[in-house]
Amino acid sequence: MKTETIYELVVTAVQELIAEPWTIAELNIRYLSSSHEAECDGTYLDASGEAQVLSTDFPDEVLDALPFLFVNRANDGNPPTNSxxxxxxxxxxxxxxxxxxxxxxxxxxxxxxxGTAKEWLKIRQEKYGYTPE
Incomplete structure (x- = not known):
């Protein structure tokens, strides 16, 4: 699937998921190359400017297409990305x-x-300075 087509799918999905008036949304997509999957989260500003959690309950067509944003980019000769x-x-x-x-x-x-989650939390703390929430 072409990258522009995937962008259009994502934009349409976000517009359909937000049921109230809104101004802008930010969607964060992370690519897991080992499983060729993408996971995402996001926020949007409602009409009053308050931040709201963006549902990422996208249709399967969108979820299946997201990894190809990263694959297409690499195939086009761009440096590797995962975010x-x-x-x-x-x-x-x-x-x-x-x-x-x-x-x-x-x-x-x-x-x-x-690796286990407990091990990852320790590595994450040591390497990146994050503590569990």
């Missing part, structure tokens, strides 16, 4: 920002090798 922030306006305009996040890759590698 994408997509900013979407209520009118359907959008901007994308791809990045490499080593922590995402380290976590993916850890669990692919059979």
């Amino acid at each position: 994408l922030q997509m900013t979407i306006s209520a009118q359907g305009r959008f901007a994308v920002d791809y990045e490499w996040d080593q922590e995402i890759q380290d976590e993916d590698d850890h669990f692919t090798k059979g």
